[in-house]
Amino acid sequence: MSPSPSTNTRKQQASGTVVRRQHTISLLVENKFGAFNRIAGLFAAKGYNIESLSVGPTEEEDVSRMTIVTEGDDPIIEQITKQLHKLIDTIKVVDLTYDSFVERELVLIKVQTSTATRSEIMQIAEIFRAKVVDISPRTLTLEATGSGQKVDAIIKMLKPFAIKEIARTGRVALKREFQGDV
Amino acid sequence: MTPHTRSEGKTAPGSMMTGAEIFVRSLVAEKVEVVFGYPGGATIGVYDALHDISDIRHVLTRHEQGAAHAAEGYAKATGKPGVVLVTSGPGATNTVTGIADAYMDSIPLVVFTGQVALHMIGNDAFQEADIAGITRPITKHNYIVRDVAELAKTIKEAFYIATSGRPGPVLVDLPKDVMAQKAPFQYPSTVSLRSYNPIVEGHEKQIKKAANIINEATRPVLYAGGGVIHSGAAAELTAFARKLGCPVTTTLHGLGAFPETDPLALGMLGMHGTWYSNMAVHGCDVLIAVGARFDDRVTGNVEQFAPDATIVHIDIDPSAISKNVRVDVPIVGDVKNVLGNLINHVHPLRTEDWRNTIAVWQREHPLRYQAGSALRAQQVFQQLGQLTGGDAIIVTDVGQHQMWAAQFFTWTQPRTHITSGGLGTMGFSLPAAMGAAFGRTDMPIISISGDGGFQMNSQELTTIVQHRLPIKIFVINNGFLGMVRQWQELFWRRRYSQVEMASPDFVKLAEAHGCPASRATTPEEASVEMERALAHTDGPIFVEFVVAQEDNVYPMIPGGQSVNEMLDTPIDPDGGSITIQPKGSHALPRKDAHVPVTVH
Ligand SMILES: Cc1cc2nc3c(=O)[nH]c(=O)nc-3n(C[C@H](O)[C@H](O)[C@H](O)COP(=O)(O)OP(=O)(O)OC[C@H]3O[C@@H](n4cnc5c(N)ncnc54)[C@H](O)[C@@H]3O)c2cc1C
Numbered sequence: 091m092s093p094s095p096s097t098n099t100r101k102q103q104a105s106g107t108v109v110r111r112q113h114t115i116s117l118l119v120e121n122k123f124g125a126f127n128r129i130a131g132l133f134a135a136k137g138y139n140i141e142s143l144s145v146g147p148t149e150e151e152d153v154s155r156m157t158i159v160t161e162g163d164d165p166i167i168e169q170i171t172k173q174l175h176k177l178i179d180t181i182k183v184v185d186l187t188y189d190s191f192v193e194r195e196l197v198l199i200k201v202q203t204s205t206a207t208r209s210e211i212m213q214i215a216e217i218f219r220a221k222v223v224d225i226s227p228r229t230l231t232l233e234a235t236g237s238g239q240k241v242d243a244i245i246k247m248l249k250p251f252a253i254k255e256i257a258r259t260g261r262v263a264l265k266r267e268f269q270g271d272v
Numbered sequence: 273m274t275p276h277t278r279s280e281g282k283t284a285p286g287s288m289m290t291g292a293e294i295f296v297r298s299l300v301a302e303k304v305e306v307v308f309g310y311p312g313g314a315t316i317g318v319y320d321a322l323h324d325i326s327d328i329r330h331v332l333t334r335h336e337q338g339a340a341h342a343a344e345g346y347a348k349a350t351g352k353p354g355v356v357l358v359t360s361g362p363g364a365t366n367t368v369t370g371i372a373d374a375y376m377d378s379i380p381l382v383v384f385t386g387q388v389a390l391h392m393i394g395n396d397a398f399q400e401a402d403i404a405g406i407t408r409p410i411t412k413h414n415y416i417v418r419d420v421a422e423l424a425k426t427i428k429e430a431f432y433i434a435t436s437g438r439p440g441p442v443l444v445d446l447p448k449d450v451m452a453q454k455a456p457f458q459y460p461s462t463v464s465l466r467s468y469n470p471i472v473e474g475h476e477k478q479i480k481k482a483a484n485i486i487n488e489a490t491r492p493v494l495y496a497g498g499g500v501i502h503s504g505a506a507a508e509l510t511a512f513a514r515k516l517g518c519p520v521t522t523t524l525h526g527l528g529a530f531p532e533t534d535p536l537a538l539g540m541l542g543m544h545g546t547w548y549s550n551m552a553v554h555g556c557d558v559l560i561a562v563g564a565r566f567d568d569r570v571t572g573n574v575e576q577f578a579p580d581a582t583i584v585h586i587d588i589d590p591s592a593i594s595k596n597v598r599v600d601v602p603i604v605g606d607v608k609n610v611l612g613n614l615i616n617h618v619h620p621l622r623t624e625d626w627r628n629t630i631a632v633w634q635r636e637h638p639l640r641y642q643a644g645s646a647l648r649a650q651q652v653f654q655q656l657g658q659l660t661g662g663d664a665i666i667v668t669d670v671g672q673h674q675m676w677a678a679q680f681f682t683w684t685q686p687r688t689h690i691t692s693g694g695l696g697t698m699g700f701s702l703p704a705a706m707g708a709a710f711g712r713t714d715m716p717i718i719s720i721s722g723d724g725g726f727q728m729n730s731q732e733l734t735t736i737v738q739h740r741l742p743i744k745i746f747v748i749n750n751g752f753l754g755m756v757r758q759w760q761e762l763f764w765r766r767r768y769s770q771v772e773m774a775s776p777d778f779v780k781l782a783e784a785h786g787c788p789a790s791r792a793t794t795p796e797e798a799s800v801e802m803e804r805a806l807a808h809t810d811g812p813i814f815v816e817f818v819v820a821q822e823d824n825v826y827p828m829i830p831g832g833q834s835v836n837e838m839l840d841t842p843i844d845p846d847g848g849s850i851t852i853q854p855k856g857s858h859a860l861p862r863k864d865a866h867v868p869v870t871v872h
Pocket residue numbers: 376377378437438439496497498499500502503522523524525526540541542543544545562563564565566567569570586587588589592605606607608670671674675692693694695696697755
């Protein structure tokens with residue numbers, strides 16, 4: 091050991107990859123004033139990315155479930171889950187990405203129609219098992235549910251007909267209990 | 273005070289009380305001794321209830337920022353939570369800097385803010401500010417009390433959250449109408465939160481894994497931080513290091529966690545740490561981080577931080593693990609608990625060669641300064657260490673003097689060093705020293721500021737004089753915002769932009785507040801004034817030390833760089849005599865420091 095500085099550099103640990111990927115994080119939080127702000131604020135303050143965030147009540151009256159879709163490399167995701175857990179109102183944090191999970195998203199799509207295009211739009215809706223929830227002489231509003239990919243696909247198919255407005259819920263997800271084929 | 277004289281005993285449990293009364297009874301039940309605050313419209317009812325209570329001392333600061341820093345100083349000096357009470361709007365926003373400071377440095381505070389009545393919230397009512405929203409990212413948790421029946425439970429939770437796990441500030445917002453409503457009062461005896469259960473005991477498997485790695489080490493270093501002090505684990509750390517024969521370096525917040533008079537002590541590491549502690553960390557094969565958070569002022573360039581080391585990290589906060597530097601063996605738990613267990617699994621190491629290597633660095637690159645014509649801040653801190661033998665609570669501000677104090681004072685006991693590290697808040701020292709003085713009377717308390725920082729909260733001089741607090745108030749006057757000037761000198765081609773500081777006559781200023789004051793401009797005068805100040809116990813005393821204007825703090829690792837770029841104290845071969853401040857067995861020539869080493 092000579093008394094001069096080593097020129098080695100610190101090796102990144104092998105276990106952590108630096109590949110960015112999408113993660114679906116499910117959390118249970120106390121249904122208390124400010125809890126939602128605290129979580130949204132955490133993402134903003136730390137500069138973490140949010141692709142979607144959905145929140146709603148659960149089977150327990152005072153507990154809400156949030157489903158957050160985010161993107162990052164392993165060290166960032168590790169920090170996100172730890173930081174979420176650190177919030178006093180957070181009861182449980184699960185990164186579903188490593189498990190098999192069911193996911194759904196709901197979308198409302200208002201498309202411009204004319205007598206010429208209406209039946210073609212209805213056909214597309216049928217293929218995606220989408221429902222017509224509102225109709226007017228010039229528009230048709232469809233409701234579709236499914237995975238994010240399915241929602242993306244129906245939007246893509248309807249684009250040529252001039253979509254006037256879209257409202258998406260963002261992903262909700264639960265861990266799959268039956269791990270075989272469904 | 274004996275328990276039966278406390279007011280909580282006077283009222284039957286369950287009797288109806290207003291929110292304001294419940295608030296006061298709850299503080300009594302929490303055994304709060306002192307509240308730092310400032311009244312206003314939204315808290316007038318609370319202050320009315322406080323008026324009847326003799327168990328709690330209320331200190332009227334001269335600014336709410338002063339109240340928040342005072343509570344921090346009290347908490348750091350005593351280990352108990354600091355309590356603040358302010359009004360809504362501007363009263364609340366004035367505490368924000370102190371809350372952010374406490375959050376960064378993990379200091380337990382409970383801050384009560386007045387708020388407009390519930391039905392007025394959101395209306396831009398007079399003196400309304402969304403303080404819960406403003407402080408959400410800088411508190412460990414916060415509350416708006418919406419129902420008087422929830423008040424006592426909320427206060428109980430606030431104290432529990434602030435003081436358990438990784439400590440931090442908790443804010444409780446008190447709407448005016450809620451505080452006037454009535455509810456039966458019974459202070460809860462326990463708290464249970466399903467969503468918050470800090471881990472205290474380290475995982476047995478991780479402890480064994482860490483022990484196996486430590487037992488193989490030939491070049492180990494302990495890197496101890498503020499967590500050791502929060503945990504009350506200085507004795508455990510000392511016993512652990514001595515058993516292993518492992519050198520110890522501490523962070524700015526770890527100073528006092530290990531006696532610098534011990535032969536294993538290396539002093540502080542990091543940007544302005546000792547040359548040899550930075551070299552030791554760089555060269556070590558096992559780094560044991562204890563209650564420290566790998567701050568960028570410590571690591572510099574993380575890729576070159578401890579490049580050859582296997583890192584063990586003990587921390588109570590899981591999110592502190594692998595945040596900045598990936599660690600090999602994390603142990604989540606309380607330091608006192610984990611070290612108390614780990615010590616049984618490790619055996620003495622053969623570190624003679626390693627310690628000899630470090631001794632060479634210590635000989636060749638000690639902390640030192642070269643005498644010039646002017647008085648030097650380094651001398652002031654070195655002498656302060658010698659005159660007090662380390663038996664003093666030193667409360668520093670932010671800047672060059674803060675770093676020189678960290679380097680040249682000899683730290684021997686926990687809770688004797690109080691400073692703003694994470695946020696680096698100028699104006700911290702004077703109010704924090706005041707808070708410390710309300711909690712500790714066993715040691716002299718010394719507030720040290722630069723000429724810039726002192727002017728940021730000098731209004732608290734009046735509060736200190738009013739309460740005759742025996743604080744020694746030192747201002748190190750270099751005529752500059754010294755730390756910024758140093759950076760401009762070294763990295764911005766000496767272009768001194770807005771760092772020259774015009775100051776009032778500090779001696780007259782102190783005297784105008786009713787505080788005896790003097791000025792020292794030479795090394796001889798400095799010694800005389802310091803001895804006089806230390807002998808003065810009847811109320812505060814002020815000394816201005818007029819020091820060299822363009823002096824720099826060394827060693828220095830420029831921001832984001834590594835030990836390879838470390839700058840040592842420049843020495844002029846034809847210059848004045850060189851004074852060294854050793855760390856280790858020769859650190860204190862005068863009085864021997866005493867840290868009781870007992871492990872339970
Ligand atoms: C001008 C300036 C220069 C500075 N230069 C330096 C420098 O050269 N060197 C330096 O070290 N610092 C320096 N600092 C301070 C620096 O910015 C950080 O504040 C400091 O390094 C953090 O200290 P720490 O790692 O001990 O962590 P702290 O902020 O004290 O945090 C404590 C850690 O311990 C954990 N903890 C708390 N309680 C427990 C418990 N009971 N059990 C287990 N773990 C616990 C916490 O989770 C946290 O991770 C400087 C600051 C300023 C303003």
